[in-house]
Amino acid sequence: MVSQHLRGFAMTMVETGYRYAELYWAGADRNWGYAEYQLDKIRQTVELGIQRRPKRAASARLFLDTAVPALQRALDGKDPAVWDRQFTFFTAACNVCHAMEQVPFIAVHPPEQRLSTVKFNP
Numbered sequence: 354m355v356s357q358h359l360r361g362f363a364m365t366m367v368e369t370g371y372r373y374a375e376l377y378w379a380g381a382d383r384n385w386g387y388a389e390y391q392l393d394k395i396r397q398t399v400e401l402g403i404q405r406r407p408k409r410a411a412s413a414r415l416f417l418d419t420a421v422p423a424l425q426r427a428l429d430g431k432d433p434a435v436w437d438r439q440f441t442f443f444t445a446a447c448n449v450c451h452a453m454e455q456v457p458f459i460a461v462h463p464p465e466q467r468l469s470t471v472k473f474n475p
Contacts, residue, residue, distance in 0.1 A: 362409050365402030366459075369395055373447070374464045375471065380436050384473030388428055388436075396421050412453035420446030 372391045379388035399417055403410045420443045427439035440463070447461040 361406035362402045362413075365398055365405070368398045370461075372398065373461065375469055377440065377463050378467055378469055378471070379473070380440055382473035383431075383433060383436075384471075385428060385431050387471060387473065392421065392424060392428060409454065412450045415453070416446050416450045 372395045376388055376391040376395065379385075379391055396417065399413050403413050424439050424443045427436045430436075444461055444463060448457070451457055451459045451461070
């Protein structure tokens with residue numbers, strides 16, 4: 354079964370964590386195109402995770418239906434102050450989802466070090 358090979362939501366969260374860090378740095382750089390790309394990939398990744406592990410749908414849907422659109426609106430506006438506030442909300446929504454799934458010890462915080470080789474220099 355595919356869900357056994359991809360371990361339900363486990364691999365979804367590995368990819369989402371990577372893309373969350375990339376999204377953070379894209380926003381910090383005001384690299385709106387890269388931020389758009391990463392937010393879309395997070396959306397797709399979580400949607401696929403729900404297909405593999407439907408029992409995670411309630412918490413994942415709450416995240417997809419609230420945090421993702423709010424961050425998308427901030428991204429569309431390209432206002433750095435709004436983006437920064439919404440990214441804080443986005444991070445909190447990650448942690449709410451984890452609490453709903455009984456894993457509150459998985460506490461998400463913005464990265465402190467850039468590991469990405471992608472950096473925007475306008």
